[in-house]
Amino acid sequence: MTWQLFIFMLINGLCQGMLLFIIASGLSLVFGVLRVINFAHGSLYMIGAFLAYSLSTLLSGESLLGFLILLLVIPPAIAIIGFVLEVTLFRRVYREEHLLQLLLTYALVLILDDSVRVIWGGDPRSVTRPDLLAGSVDVMGMALPSYNVFILVIGPLIAFGMWFLLYRTRTGNVIRAAVSFPDTLGALGVNVSWVMTSTFMLGCWLAGLGGVLTAALSNIDLGIGMEKIIECFAVVVIGGLGSVGGALLGSLIIGTGLTFFQLPFGRWALVFPYALMALVLVIRPWGLFGKPER
Amino acid sequence: MEHGKWRVLLALTLIMFSGFFLASSSASAADVIKLGFIADVSGIGAPFYKSQKAGLDMFIEEINAAGGILGKKLELVVRDAQLKPDVGANMARELILSEKCEFLIGPTSSAVALAVSKVSKEFKKVIFFHTSNAEALTTTNFQPYMFQVVPNTGIEGRGMALVLSKKPYKKYSLIGPDYAYGHDQLDSFTKEMAKRRPDVKILDTVWVKLGESNFSTFIPTLLAKKPEAIYAAFWGGQLSAFIKQAKPYGVFKQAPVSSLYDLDMLRATGLDMPEGLTGYARAPFYAIDTPQMKAFVKKYHEKFKEWPADWAIMAYDGMTALTQAIKEAKSAESEQVVKVLGGLKFNSLRGERYIRPVDHMANVGIYAGVTAKSPEHKHFLIMKDVKEVPAEEVWLSVEEVKKLQAEQK
Amino acid sequence: MDHMTSSSRTQWISGITLIVILFVLPVFLNEFGRTGEYWIWVSTEMIIMALFAMSLNLILGFGGMVSFGHAAFFGVGAYTVALLTKKADLPLFLALAAAPFTAAITAAIVGWFCVRLLGLYFAILTLAFGQLLYMIVFQWYTFTGGDDGILGIPRPEILGPTNFYWFCLVLFLICFFVMKMIVSSSFGLSIKTIRENMERAKFIGINVRRYQLLNFIIAGAFAGLAGGMLAELNRFAQPDFLHWSKSAEPILASLVGGMYSLAGPAIGSTVLIFLKIFLQQIHPSMVELWAIVLGAAILVVVLFAPSGLVGLYQNIYKKFQS
Structure with missing residues (x-):
């Protein structure tokens, strides 16, 4: 492998990782505060992607403005769906055992995924990339889609935004406190259920954003939710449940790993995320950045 | 053994019996x-x-x-x-x-x-x-x-090897879905090519899960060994996703892609489809000149307001x-x-x-041809110079x- | 059965009645020609999936450990039968006998890592290993046939639909009584003690990890047998048998049927399969809505009746009596 190809592959892999990060960080954040592994995160991501498709047909895409509207409208819409789910369902099982929580979110997967089938049908769909992002950029003499560059810009912005929110704002302090000391928070006069609801909405917002970005990257169909949730799972477990920084590291490892291992190992590259996930769990169950369970 | 479980089972069995009768009561007519x-x-x-x-x-x-x-x-x-x-x-x-x-x-x-x-x-x-x-x-x-x-995968793979063996390319990379169809077809292609053109090298075969539509990690691998031509065994939605994503990676500037360019796929890809790619269709209505086909196409178009795809x-x-x-x-x-x-x-x-x-x-x-714009079809490309590769030439x-x-x- | 009260006698009677009905069922169904043959086939599948659900419940209900990778052992059993009969030309009965062993060996390896973790982390690690095995089976095209699976598993002439049904029923009943013995043995009691109070279990000298591992292996072996039986029924094995969504099926069955009893998961699994096919028989397009119906049902159970159908029955029964 020449060094030019290496750099190209690295950038391409980072782009994949960034997209994964946007979705997985939502899952991790929600777990950190709510202590619930939300299987339905993948379904919300899928709904985001399909909503983006529907809205783009109305907006007659290809213009940058239309695409920006998608990015601005869809994620909040998913966050609102999240709000409804949190208030009506999730809230009732926080004190239940893990199994019931998992089953609740799994039931949501069944309901939401099938609803997508009923509403949108089984056809694969996609959102046309805006003209500005449809071309390619020269990297080391090879063409890299400008859309990948766009994701590579958005990803760190989101990462920075989340860091700022968590470490530089009062809301962030409360959220982090909720992760570390869930019991004492109520005593300090913080409205814990409000913290939970808004964190859940933020997680869903990220899922929706990931959905919009995916819809213009590749085709979307009914299987993407189930597939993505398990990838996100690997990311979150590797990075450490509840840690956003860990999710970033995990995503980048998996994104670049998948790209690089493809060349020497072919189809076996796809085993890599799960092998790594199992390895991390065996050696350091709380993940690279996580903390051991209290 | 907890209380009353057998009775639950018994009750359920009876319910199911009645359900079975309900379900089986819909007998079919004999004619x-x-x-x-x-x-x-x-x-x-x-x-x-x-x-x-x-x-x-x-x-x-x-x-x-x-x-x-x-x-x-x-x-x-x-x-x-x-x-x-x-x-x-x-x-x-x-x-x-x-x-x-x-x-x-x-x-x-x-x-x-x-x-x-x-x-x-x-x-x-x-x-x-x-x-x-x-x-x-x-x-x-x-x-x-x-x-x-x-036309089966053997006829397709060997047929395209026959067509492409007449082209100057010497280095091929293959990509296809990782299941029976992809394996059968790429095997036939490789074997026939080796027979007709011993100088041709197959650089790499990239396997993608059937249904996978994100090719971002696969396309760079496909190009890494600098092939002169690419043969792709995808079909349908997966092929059109591949073509759309291959474009900004500059695939078509480096190597032409040959594959199954049926009408549905061409319609789905629209004007993102590059011109001048050698490919094949299984039954292209626009290139088959029989009276039956003409009558069929006319009726089909009247009924469904669109042209009949190969399927x-x-x-x-x-x-x-x-x-x-x-x-x-x-x-x-x-x-x-x-x-x-x-x-x-x-x-x-x-x-x-x-x-x-x-x-x-x-x-x-199979019907092999080259993708081209057509004045009759504004929103998608079709193939021109289409010739049938008769089954008898390439089947086992x-x-x-x-x-x-x-x-x- | 500690003492023969009148209610336990009626239990025996209804139990034996049920077994007799199950044995006579195919004779009756055969009167209905092809439709009957279809329902024999469906009933056989129900028996097999019931065994799968019960096997999971050894760890879920009795052990109190949530495993999201149980399908891996089911799949290993299925592939054992498929590979041994197709590639090694072994007779079916030997292959079926081998299925629980390969599954148990796999479960021993996976379990050895998993039982060191507790609660949620145990669930995630089983999921990780399950998906890892799934990916290996999926990618190993030359050995497992990858996405295509292994087709055309041979079936001995004498095992027609009816005989195969009886064969599966006998296997199921044997497994049922073996599981019943395990659950009421001192081993079973220790497992339940661990579930109720791990600290106490440690205190009274139970080697928690070893017991949990042993339980995990036993459950894996039963799952492997069920997988082998399903592979033989369908006459193929494919990677989806190992997928995590397959692991969810017995969990849902246990939830619906009730996970604190031996037969609960079997009931749950049977009810779910029946509902799905019944829905399809009413109208084929109804099957599109199956997942929504199932999801809604699970939501209701989770929120309002976490002890499942059996628990619900017991509650009603108690109210009725008082």
Whole structure:
């Protein structure tokens, strides 16, 4: 492998990782505060992607403005769906055992995924990339889609935004406190259920954003939710449940790993995320950045 | 043992008995011939399904309007196999046993087809394949109740090797879906190419999961070894996703891509489709010049307000062959019909064809051409300079088929 | 059965009645021609999936450990039968006998890592290993047939639909009584003690990890047998048998049926399969809504009746009596 190809592959892999990060960080954040592994995160991501498709047909895409509207409208819409789910369902099982929580979110997967089938049908769909992002950029003499560059810009912005929110704002302090000391928070006069609801909405917002970005990257169909949730799972477990920084590291490892291992190992590259996930769990169950369970 | 559990079980058993009676009370009429269509309704097969269904519906409507066949009307029962072999096999069983279908119509995915073919063999019901086309169906997995009216992966792979061997390219990279269809086709392509052009090198084969639509990690790998040409064994939604994503990676500047450019795929890709790519179709309506085809296309367009894709044409042809066999056998039972199927001559939309007795394969070839814009079709490309590569030039010889069938597992 | 009260006598009677009905069922169904044959086939599948659900419940209900990777052992059993009969030309009965062993060996390896973790982390690690095995089976095209699976598993002539049904029923009953013995043995009691109070279990000298591992292996072996039986029924094995969504099926069955009893998961699994096929028989397009119906049902159970159908029955029964 020449060094030019290496750099190209690295950038391409980072782009994949960034997209994964946007979705997985939502899952991790929600777990950190709510202590619930939300299987339905993948379904919300899928709904985001399909909503983006529907809205783009109305907006007659290809213009940058239309695409920006998608990015601005869809994620909040998913966050609102999240709000409804949190208030009506999730809230009732926080004190239940893990199994019931998992089953609740799994039931949501069944309901939401099938609803997508009923509403949108089984056809694969996609959102046309805006003209500005449809071309390619020269990297080391090879063409890299400008859309990948766009994701590579958005990803760190989101990462920075989340860091700022968590470490530089009062809301962030409360959220982090909720992760570390869930019991004492109520005593300090913080409205814990409000913290939970808004964190859940933020997680869903990220899922929706990931959905919009995916819809213009590749085709979307009914299987993407189930597939993505398990990838996100690997990311979150590797990075450490509840840690956003860990999710970033995990995503980048998996994104670049998948790209690089493809060349020497072919189809076996796809085993890599799960092998790594199992390895991390065996050696350091709380993940690279996580903390051991209290 | 906790309290009352047996009684719960007993009560449930009784409920189920009554449910069974309810469910089985819908008996079928004796004067219809039921055709069970195991389809891949959703996912990357969705556009194909719509075309297949349209072709079948049109045929059945015509036959029934003319009084049916042997005085019986045709009825289509559809089930979704979701591209999953286990679901397909279960659906086939359900269609035969519960819906009392006497004939089966195959799906889009070859993996599903292989599973369904086993069920057809087990229950001795004729199944015809008009879209799924793994060559293994006719060789190592051959069973006498199946027949195929679509060029199989061997005919496709070897046919394209024949076409491309006349081009100057010496270094190929291959990419394809990681299941029966992809493996069968790329194997045939590689072997035939090695025979015709020993100087050609296959640099790499990239396998992608069937249904995967994000090619971001695969395309750089495909290009890494700097191929002069690419042969892709994708189809349908997966192929059009591949073409769309390959463009900004500069694939077409580096190497032309050859693949299955059927009408549905061309329509789905629209103007993102590059010009000048050598590819093939299974039954392109615009390039087949028979009177039957002209009449069919006209009627189809009037009925559905769009042009018939390859899948509609081949589904229609399959029905032509099946109904003709039913007429010749003077029976609507699979056991009788199968006796006349081997060697049957039928008048397809693609012209006069016959079914080879040894492997129940119709002599249908592929139509190779080059993608180009066309003044008649504003929103998508078609192929020009289309020539049929006759099946007889590239299909396995009778001896080869017999040898493979003897290896049957 | 500690003492023969009148209610336990009626239990025996209804139990034996049920077994007799199950044995006579195919004779009756055969009167209905092809439709009957279809329902024999469906009933056989119900028996097999009931065994799968019960096997999971050994760890879920009795052990109190949530495993999201149980399908891996089911799949290993299925592939054992498929590979041994197709590639090694072994007779079916030997292959079926081998299935629980290969599954148990796999479960021993996976379990050895998993039982070191507790609660949620145990669930995630089983999921990780399950998906890892799934990916290996999926990618190993030359050995497992990858996405295509292994087709055309041979079936001995004498095992027609009816005989195979009886064969599966006998296997199921044997497994049922073996599991019943395990659950009421001192081993079973220790497992329940661990579930109720791990600290106490440690205190009274139970080697928690070893007991949990042993339980995990036993459950894996039963799952492997069920997988082998399903592979033989369908006459193919495919990677989806190992997928995590397959692992969810017995969990849902246990939830619906009630996970604190031996037969609960079997009931749940049977009810779910029946509902799905019944829905399809009413109208084929209804099956599109199956997942929504199932999801809604689970939501209701999770929120309002976490002890499942059996628990619900017991509650009603108690109210009725008082």
